[in-house]
Amino acid sequence: METVREVDVxxxxxxxxGLVAARDVVAAGATAVVVEARERVGGRVLNEPxxxxxxxxxxxxxxxxxxxxxxxxxxxxxxATFPTHTAGENLLDWGGERRRYSGTIPRINPVVLADxxxxxxxxxxxxxxxxLDRPWLARRADAWDAQTTETWLRRNVxxxxxxxxxxxxxxxxxxxxPRDVSLLHTLFYVHSAGGSLDMLFDAEGGAQQxxxxxxxxxxPDELAARLGDANVLLGAPVRxxxxxxxxxxxxxxxxxxxRVAVRARRAIVALAPALAGRIVYDPPLPGxxxxxxxxxxxxxxAKCMAIYDExxxxxxxxxxxxxxxRGLVRLTFDNSPPGGRPGVLLGFVExxxxxxxxxxxxxxxxxxVVDCFARLFGPRAASPDGYVERLWAEEEFTRGxxxxxxxxxxxxxxxxxxxxxxxxxxxxxxxxxxxxxxYMDGAVRSGETAAAAAVAAL
Amino acid sequence: METVREVDVxxxxxxxxGLVAARDVVAAGATAVVVEARERVGGRVLNEPxxxxxxxxxxxxxxxxxxxxxxxxxxxxxxATFPTHTAGENLLDWGGERRRYSGTIPRINPVVLADxxxxxxxxxxxxxxxxLDRPWLARRADAWDAQTTETWLRRNVxxxxxxxxxxxxxxxxxxxxPRDVSLLHTLFYVHSAGGSLDMLFDAEGGAQQxxxxxxxxxxPDELAARLGDANVLLGAPVRxxxxxxxxxxxxxxxxxxxRVAVRARRAIVALAPALAGRIVYDPPLPGxxxxxxxxxxxxxxAKCMAIYDExxxxxxxxxxxxxxxRGLVRLTFDNSPPGGRPGVLLGFVExxxxxxxxxxxxxxxxxxVVDCFARLFGPRAASPDGYVERLWAEEEFTRGxxxxxxxxxxxxxxxxxxxxxxxxxxxxxxxxxxxxxxYMDGAVRSGETAAAAAVAAL
Numbered sequence: 001m002e003t004v005r006e007v008d009v010x011x012x013x014x015x016x017x018g019l020v021a022a023r024d025v026v027a028a029g030a031t032a033v034v035v036e037a038r039e040r041v042g043g044r045v046l047n048e049p050x051x052x053x054x055x056x057x058x059x060x061x062x063x064x065x066x067x068x069x070x071x072x073x074x075x076x077x078x079x080a081t082f083p084t085h086t087a088g089e090n091l092l093d094w095g096g097e098r099r100r101y102s103g104t105i106p107r108i109n110p111v112v113l114a115d116x117x118x119x120x121x122x123x124x125x126x127x128x129x130x131x132l133d134r135p136w137l138a139r140r141a142d143a144w145d146a147q148t149t150e151t152w153l154r155r156n157v158x159x160x161x162x163x164x165x166x167x168x169x170x171x172x173x174x175x176x177x178p179r180d181v182s183l184l185h186t187l188f189y190v191h192s193a194g195g196s197l198d199m200l201f202d203a204e205g206g207a208q209q210x211x212x213x214x215x216x217x218x219x220p221d222e223l224a225a226r227l228g229d230a231n232v233l234l235g236a237p238v239r240x241x242x243x244x245x246x247x248x249x250x251x252x253x254x255x256x257x258x259r260v261a262v263r264a265r266r267a268i269v270a271l272a273p274a275l276a277g278r279i280v281y282d283p284p285l286p287g288x289x290x291x292x293x294x295x296x297x298x299x300x301x302a303k304c305m306a307i308y309d310e311x312x313x314x315x316x317x318x319x320x321x322x323x324x325x326r327g328l329v330r331l332t333f334d335n336s337p338p339g340g341r342p343g344v345l346l347g348f349v350e351x352x353x354x355x356x357x358x359x360x361x362x363x364x365x366x367x368x369v370v371d372c373f374a375r376l377f378g379p380r381a382a383s384p385d386g387y388v389e390r391l392w393a394e395e396e397f398t399r400g401x402x403x404x405x406x407x408x409x410x411x412x413x414x415x416x417x418x419x420x421x422x423x424x425x426x427x428x429x430x431x432x433x434x435x436x437x438x439y440m441d442g443a444v445r446s447g448e449t450a451a452a453a454a455v456a457a458l
Numbered sequence: 459m460e461t462v463r464e465v466d467v468x469x470x471x472x473x474x475x476g477l478v479a480a481r482d483v484v485a486a487g488a489t490a491v492v493v494e495a496r497e498r499v500g501g502r503v504l505n506e507p508x509x510x511x512x513x514x515x516x517x518x519x520x521x522x523x524x525x526x527x528x529x530x531x532x533x534x535x536x537x538a539t540f541p542t543h544t545a546g547e548n549l550l551d552w553g554g555e556r557r558r559y560s561g562t563i564p565r566i567n568p569v570v571l572a573d574x575x576x577x578x579x580x581x582x583x584x585x586x587x588x589x590l591d592r593p594w595l596a597r598r599a600d601a602w603d604a605q606t607t608e609t610w611l612r613r614n615v616x617x618x619x620x621x622x623x624x625x626x627x628x629x630x631x632x633x634x635x636p637r638d639v640s641l642l643h644t645l646f647y648v649h650s651a652g653g654s655l656d657m658l659f660d661a662e663g664g665a666q667q668x669x670x671x672x673x674x675x676x677x678p679d680e681l682a683a684r685l686g687d688a689n690v691l692l693g694a695p696v697r698x699x700x701x702x703x704x705x706x707x708x709x710x711x712x713x714x715x716x717r718v719a720v721r722a723r724r725a726i727v728a729l730a731p732a733l734a735g736r737i738v739y740d741p742p743l744p745g746x747x748x749x750x751x752x753x754x755x756x757x758x759x760a761k762c763m764a765i766y767d768e769x770x771x772x773x774x775x776x777x778x779x780x781x782x783x784r785g786l787v788r789l790t791f792d793n794s795p796p797g798g799r800p801g802v803l804l805g806f807v808e809x810x811x812x813x814x815x816x817x818x819x820x821x822x823x824x825x826x827v828v829d830c831f832a833r834l835f836g837p838r839a840a841s842p843d844g845y846v847e848r849l850w851a852e853e854e855f856t857r858g859x860x861x862x863x864x865x866x867x868x869x870x871x872x873x874x875x876x877x878x879x880x881x882x883x884x885x886x887x888x889x890x891x892x893x894x895x896x897y898m899d900g901a902v903r904s905g906e907t908a909a910a911a912a913v914a915a916l
């Protein structure tokens with residue numbers, strides 16, 4: 001049996017990018033249907049209930065300064081924000097020693113801090129030379145895309161401790177190792193976020209500054225509600241896209257074998273490029289586009305949260321933010337709901353360590369993560385009332401987080417294929433954005449850009 | 459409508475690896491069916507007729523010393539070999555000058571030659587320290603996998619000309635740029651070929667030494683003939699593999715919508731990892747395996763041949779082998795049939811230049827390639843009787859050649875997932891081989907290894 005729909009624009013993927021694109025297509029007076037593989041909307045944005053009507057987010061959750069498009073979306077949807085909890089002292093668990101410090105700069109060897117600072121300044125200066133629309137046209141693009149970010153760190157950061165701190169910061173932003181990522185991509189990404197690494201690293205004044213009341217998934221949920229159930233087809237993984245001068249047919253197949261076909265004049269594929277490359281296209285896409293999708297791997301991160309009756313660390317004068325050079329969890333935050341009850345400790349397990357975590361049994365994973373919390377925040381952290389985690393690499397319809405990164409050679413060899421439409425096919429998703437690439441704000445911008453192009457072509 | 463087959467081992471992909479696996483499963487007294495997307499067998503091994511009963515190969519074609527398993531296969535199938543034509547002087551078109559030279563070493567600046575030689579020796583020495591079964595266990599694996607091969611060249615090769623020559627050699631072996639490939643992968647690959655770069659570069663005494671009479675596609679054709687049409691299902695792209703303790707169901711769908719289901723106790727997926735990652739698996743594969751397939755891009759190469767009534771360059775005392783530092787074609791061979799009629803000039807367009815070629819119209823491609831031949835071999839080369847080319851990145855069921863390479867971080871982060879079976883699923887294909895990885899010989903070895911494992915598990 002087959003369900004057939006006819007619209008102006010078919011949209012693949014009900015993440016923020018796809019839903020925003022649908023919103024804009026409809027606002028322009030055209031018709032749109034969003035086809036989503038999962039039984040829910042939101043993609044990498046997902047709430048999880050923790051009882052008492054409270055939720056935590058196991059996907060993207062933060063919003064910061066200059067993220068204007070996702071901020072405008074929140075205003076439009078009447079979703080309030082509240083500041084990430086940062087009051088109190090942060091922890092640095094380093095070289096076997098646990099130190100408390102205030103602000104974003106730990107009290108460690110000033111030589112190391114100066115080394116980190118000079119590296120940041122240089123990376124930021126270089127990043128501003130990368131054109132956001134065409135990174136491969138940077139004057140030094142060939143040299144920057146010929147090396148890994150790790151190679152740059154080893155050559156330009158003198159002290160081992162500074163390299164380690166920068167690796168840690170890198171892992172927290174890209175959820176992968178600096179060795180995996182082209183220096184040019186790192187510079188593009190920094191410029192895309194405004195040209196400041198502190199913007200990427202920080203809570204106050206940075207990309208982790210604020211959170212959404214009720215959880216970030218309210219953004220896609222409210223967008224979907226406004227579109228109406230009839231225009232968001234859930235549980236329908238898109239497997240095939242036929243396209244030509246007369247338009248497109250987006251073909252999905254439900255678990256029960258029911259086929260869904262959406263006929264449209266244009267399509268917007270709002271998936272990470274690596275996943276967009278797994279769809280069957282007829283006619284097949286040009287080699288350059290297909291080979292690009294072979295070069296856009298997703299990062300590896302597990303977002304792990306322990307739940308306590310209260311955020312007891314606050315009484316100890318701690319913010320809940322900790323940085324560590326050992327164990328699975330190297331970075332923590334206080335992720336308690338706005339009211340401060342229950343207390344939630346959030347730990348990120350990233351890159352190589354996330355892959356180790358992925359090989360462990362659920363009980364062992366929880367035990368290992370809670371051990372880290374206890375080492376950092378004391379015995380009370382050892383016995384949480386609840387535990388929530390998400391290993392995004394295991395998710396069939398995500399296959400990694402936070403997003404895609406480009407390895408050396410990809411931007412200079414294939415960059416043009418990232419955003420260029422192919423006939424009636426447009427590309428959206430956080431990776432396609434020029435500004436705040438890889439963030440919820442970038443997802444919103446990419447959806448707005450793709451919708452404008454698709455509508456203009458109708 | 460659905461066709462259902464039941465066998466012991468279902469094999470996905472009728473390239474050399476899949477067909478050899480099927481041969482061995484059947485030889486062990488079990489039953490096998492090979493499911494192939496194309497209407498032909500051979501994968502990246504493909505003949506093209508050029509009239510008069512002669513053929514040229516637009517895919518893999520050579521066999522060299524120590525490639526014992528493909529040699530044994532050829533003997534078994536009674537397919538003879540003949541030496542690649544190398545008589546005469548080679549050409550070096552370098553720095554605007556065209557020089558003739560004998561043997562494999564051009565008469566250029568001895569400082570440059572010494573620089574190339576020291577780099578080769580060092581790479582070869584390092585390569586022997588990479589364990590073929592587990593490259594990530596090399597003592598220096600972390601450092602070698604944290605940098606691109608280009609980074610190593612820039613650091614360890616003093617003269618620009620030597621770097622350029624090594625890049626050219628690299629492109630001719632990997633069909634990609636040294637910037638795209640992890641140094642650890644390059645070292646693994648060299649060791650996999652015996653630890654000698656000359657083995658990879660050379661005709662006589664190297665991987666390009668001999669050719670197959672009647673064309674290399676006779677190997678898969680004869681294998682398929684022995685299996686019988688009923689056991690090789692053509693035109694059936696595999697889209698889905700359901701797997702569990704009770705076995706597997708391999709699901710394909712033909713262009714006319716007919717569904718094909720092969721029920722088996724084990725399956726061997728004999729595709730390049732990047733393509734294996736595009737199949738839908740139920741249950742979904744572990745994150746480590748899926749993320750590996752996001753990190754195995756295929757190279758980019760166009761194999762272009764001009765056909766002349768005779769190999770006129772031979773009369774000029776030329777071998778037909780040329781190396782150039784400009785134009786689309788940087789490497790040529792005499793690819794005439796054993797009898798020497800017609801004359802065939804083979805030009806490789808690789809890496810970045812293959813992507814440029816991919817953006818050109820067919821006529822412009824032919825003109826650009828023939829121009830290169832004319833510059834190298836004189837006016838007679840300007841007007842061929844025929845022209846044959848293959849752009850493998852454009853092929854829906856190949857998506858690149860010669861094979862997959864691993865970018866930095868992939869071997870150390872995901873290497874274990876390349877070969878490890880998952881339940882009843884085994885992996886084959888040239889990329890999986892420990893010896894002659896990426897070559898026809900490696901494909902044969904991988905098929906033999908996977909078949910032995912699958913049969914042992916029946």
